[in-house]
């Protein structure tokens with residue numbers, strides 16, 4: 158078994174042609190390093206997702222981690238959920254991610270049952286859910302399909318159930334957008350990424366990661382029917398929302 162704890166050098170060398178970003182084996186091998194050095198507040202969001210799940214998980218219900226990657230949020234939830242009869246369902250459609258996620262979760266001793274599925278989250282039926290996590294995943298779904306995905310989540314949540322939605326955001330105001338993007342670039346540079354790595358990754362993500370504004374997220378969640386909506390975490394151009402049914 159490889160260690161998968163490598164340093165992210167995916168965009169370190171000049172590439173002749175930059176293709177769209179994919180969650181393949183190369184990315185899976187360095188993913189923990191990549192996301193920690195790219196998303197300000199990632200570790201805080203992950204550990205507090207465990208705390209939120211502990212508060213809101215209901216006995217005999219399902220908790221979903223949609224776009225689970227290597228299962229960081231699943232692991233955080235499984236460590237804190239005490240309620241009996243809970244099952245965590247972790248879903249990702251990238252085979253390399255799912256394989257490694259299964260290995261990592263097997264290594265831990267998880268009290269709630271954990272099931273890892275390789276599937277498109279748009280095809281997963283959400284059932285008897287008390288907690289649904291969409292951690293930096295909605296941004297990879299085609300914008301026109303986002304409302305439908307959230308409707309399915311809302312329909313499958315129990316009353317009082319929660320959706321934790323974490324996203325990279327953009328801004329309607331150009332000056333604010335530039336300010337936040339520059340801060341994010343400074344964050345990545347401070348974490349050891351070169352100008353070349355930052356610009357090549359940006360190009361690779363251009364058609365793949367399409368961020369919404371915070372207002373678009375809030376409006377969509379309200380339209381879907383969520384009764385309560387809090388921004389519980391925000392750092393530069395990254396937010397996490399707590400939506401309650």
Ligand code: GEK
Pocket residue numbers: 180192223224225226227228229230248249250251254276277278279291292293294297298
């Ligand atoms: C974490 N939540 O560490 N169906 C299933 N999975 C998908 C789909 C889809 N349609 N589209 C994208 N993904 C994780 C981090 S990463 C965020 C999430 C990032 C998956 C994709 O394969 C990848 O593993 C994940 O969503 C996004 O808390 O890398 O910026």
